[in-house]
Amino acid sequence: MRRTRLVRSLVCIVLLFSLLPAVAQRKAAQSPPNIIVILTDDMGYGDIGAYGGRFVPTPNIDRLAAGGLKLTQYYSGAPICSPSRASILTGMQPGKWNFTTFLDTRKHNKDAEQIDYLTPEAPSIARFFKNAGYATGHFGKWHMGGGRDVTNAPGFAQYGFDEHASTYESPEPDPAITATNWIWSEKDSIKRWGRTQYFVDKTLDFMKRHKGQPCFINLWPDDVHTPWVPKVETEYTGKFPMNPQEEAAFKGVLKEYDVQIGRLLDGLKALGLAENTIVIFTSDNGALPTFGGARSGGFRGSKLSLYEGGIRMPFIVSWPGHIPAGKADDRSELHATDLLPTLSKLAGVRIPESYHGDGLDRSGMLLGKPSFRKKEMFWEYGRNDIAYNYPKGNDRSPRLAVRSGEWKLLMDADGSKAELYNIVKDPAETTNLQATEAKITKELSGKLVAWWQSLPKLNAH
Missing domain, CATH: 3.40.720.10 (Alkaline Phosphatase, subunit A)
Structure with a gap:
């Protein structure tokens, strides 16, 4: 009887030690x-x-x-x-x-x-x-x-x-x-x-x-x-x-x-x-x-x-x-x-x-489930003509931008220089659709101006 208990105890100890690596791995995975x-x-x-x-x-x-x-x-x-x-x-x-x-x-x-x-x-x-x-x-x-x-x-x-x-x-x-x-x-x-x-x-x-x-x-x-x-x-x-x-x-x-x-x-x-x-x-x-x-x-x-x-x-x-x-x-x-x-x-x-x-x-x-981003993205660069004179040439963009789904609108804060691109079909931004997609331009320009106006402003000299 005593020998049987001893054998059972030894078996339990062996099983415990055999499980330790798996427990350690599980703990590492959960850390x-x-x-x-x-x-x-x-x-x-x-x-x-x-x-x-x-x-x-x-x-x-x-x-x-x-x-x-x-x-x-x-x-x-x-x-x-x-x-x-x-x-x-x-x-x-x-x-x-x-x-x-x-x-x-x-x-x-x-x-x-x-x-x-x-x-x-x-x-x-x-x-x-x-x-x-x-x-x-x-x-x-x-x-x-x-x-x-x-x-x-x-x-x-x-x-x-x-x-x-x-x-x-x-x-x-x-x-x-x-x-x-x-x-x-x-x-x-x-x-x-x-x-x-x-x-x-x-x-x-x-x-x-x-x-x-x-x-x-x-x-x-x-x-x-x-x-x-x-x-x-x-x-x-x-x-x-x-x-x-x-x-x-x-x-x-x-x-x-x-x-x-x-x-x-x-x-x-x-x-x-x-x-x-x-x-x-x-x-x-x-x-x-x-x-x-x-x-x-x-x-x-x-x-x-x-x-x-x-x-x-x-x-x-x-x-x-x-x-x-x-x-x-x-x-x-x-x-x-x-x-x-x-x-x-x-x-x-x-x-x-x-x-x-x-x-x-x-x-x-x-984690592997592609999806569209269900929120607009906004950017600004250039609050005045003092500190924002770059880059030069064709790379110089308007001062505000928004991307909403497949569309990207760029313009200045006063609404001028509007440029609209279907960024999915035209990622190189070669074809300005502002004139032909007036409804989308108006909708995005309204959102862009509202976002811009919501930002705090520090005045220059």
Whole structure:
């Protein structure tokens, strides 16, 4: 009898130990995912091989696309850095926080009718995730306050970040990359061509030290923004962009950037974190220069333009076992403001009831169910003639835009310069249908003016 009980006990112990791996796997599967948002600087739709890029091979970015979902209708919040970044952080239209163009000196900001820095009272995706138990880090460009003569911008902690390493255009620049009071210098201990590697190293180190705790990380390099200083260069000529043959310099920078994305992916795998990490790869705004439109991937426009080349960006998202691998979604629209509610839903992070953002929860679409976005998307660029005289020529767009379903309307705030495009049939925006589609033009212009008038305004001099 005693022997029988002993045998039964041993059998139970063996069964218990045999079940432990499955329990551990189930627990890992149920643990909140890590999230890395890679926001490339000034990367055009046509820079990446997976999107038809022809400049240099981008095997590592393409590898991310092969293991994830590629969207062809993702839109940034603005055609320039500061407001586009604010739209991701807050999940709101940047104009609601008085962001309209890049932040510069106090005089420039006043001329542009915008604020000097993002108020810490604004909502922050990092703060929401931190309050839910995530470790939060920001590694890379900030450009939502700080730098030049703006010395009173709030620090990263006030936006919900535990750790940071950032560039000159931030409230707390990293000494390793800001030896002088400028964007970059030969005196920096981390050279211009080594900065993305530096930010990737910071990201992997942060995740290693917080293993066992979910991480939310902004990995926001300042590549591939000019000045382009690839490894092969031995001295900076002082020209901007770097030299008259800038395409060669760009190719060198893009090639190295792709290598560093590969290091990130390999590093996640080595840490055992790749399977439960959502990786998003996108860009803050369009390219400039575009090299005759090639970097815009066939779209009209560039950085600083509300044509597609300025706001339609590459977007790749990967989460093994959850997000379909090797798929392309040509149907679904996604806006930068959607990232906050979407990532919160995927991670099980509760959004405060007091928060009222402009984005939509598009988690179902990312998980493999394509759908149209049931809400208009709005943009502005250019509140006056003082600070908004770019780009020149055919890429210069009207100052406001709205997309509603298959239609996109651009116009100035006074209703002039109206341009209407069927953006599904005519993504290159070649045929203005404003005169022949009067009803649609009137309907969308009314919505666009109403949206514009709802935004707060800071007056220039």
